[in-house]
Amino acid sequence: SQTIHQWPATLVQPVGSPLSLECTVEGTSNPNLYWYRQAAGRGLQLLFYSVGIGQISSEVPQNLSASRPQDRQFILSSKKLLLSDSGFYLCAWSEEGRGYGYTFGSGTRLTVV
Amino acid sequence: LAKTTQPISMDSYEGQEVNITCSHNNIATNDYITWYQQFPSQGPRFIIQGYKTKVTNEVASLFIPADRKSSTLSLPRVSLSDTAVYYCLVGETSHSGNTGKLIFGQGTTLQVKP
Numbered sequence: 001s002q003t004i005h006q007w008p009a010t011l012v013q014p015v016g017s018p019l020s021l022e023c024t025v026e027g028t029s030n031p032n033l034y035w036y037r038q039a040a041g042r043g044l045q046l047l048f049y050s051v052g053i054g055q056i057s058s059e060v061p062q063n064l065s066a067s068r069p070q071d072r073q074f075i076l077s078s079k080k081l082l083l084s085d086s087g088f089y090l091c092a093w094s095e096e097g098r099g100y101g102y103t104f105g106s107g108t109r110l111t112v113v
Numbered sequence: 114l115a116k117t118t119q120p121i122s123m124d125s126y127e128g129q130e131v132n133i134t135c136s137h138n139n140i141a142t143n144d145y146i147t148w149y150q151q152f153p154s155q156g157p158r159f160i161i162q163g164y165k166t167k168v169t170n171e172v173a174s175l176f177i178p179a180d181r182k183s184s185t186l187s188l189p190r191v192s193l194s195d196t197a198v199y200y201c202l203v204g205e206t207s208h209s210g211n212t213g214k215l216i217f218g219q220g221t222t223l224q225v226k227p
Contacts, residue, residue: 032214034214036217042219043200043217043218043219043220044157044200044217045217046214046215046216046217049214059214088154090156090157092156101147101159101162102149102157102159102215103159104156104157104158105156106155106156107154107155107156109154
């Protein structure tokens with residue numbers, strides 16, 4: 001069966017520090033991968049998606065970047081965190097080409113102080 | 114991508130049936146309608162998906178009229194644990210190479226009271 005792992009669960013980082021959140025998927029190949037962010041009391045905002053290794057599409061201009069070094073690994077990064085980067089970050093995967101049937105990770109609660 | 118509109122919040126009581134309606138006037142021919150449930154500090158969880166008419170699973174039913182411009186998620190006999198945010202989404206087609214990205218709206222916050 002397919003599983004998705006996301007870590008860490010919580011993170012407190014000072015302003016200006018770097019960030020690296022990792023997401024891995026098991027039990028499938030060539031998945032579509034997604035990073036979402038959810039600010040407190042708000043809906044989910046799509047940040048990045050990837051349909052293959054090295055293929056990253058950004059949905060909104062921001063202080064963050066994403067990379068996909070391996071088929072089932074998706075990394076969200078920042079060189080210098082801003083206060084506005086605080087939020088709940090969720091990784092998700094779907095089968096290639098499918099626009100539905102997402103499976104989400106457990107999320108990372110990031111607080112920038 | 115088709116835009117969706119749903120109520121921001123709804124209240125209900127335990128044991129009642131809850132119906133949440135979503136409008137998607139610009140739905141495309143190959144689009145599916147999917148509903149997700151999200152509890153606080155958790156990722157959304159897939160509930161149900163449909164293309165037309167009625168779909169039922171162990172959790173909910175989804176009613177889609179012939180014109181597909183709206184859909185209704187029906188939760189039978191809700192309990193306190195059904196308190197969550199419910200998202201209605203209209204996805205892209207399932208063709209190979211498609212990005213499959215889904216855009217989440219604000220969702221409907223359902224509060225079930227004792």
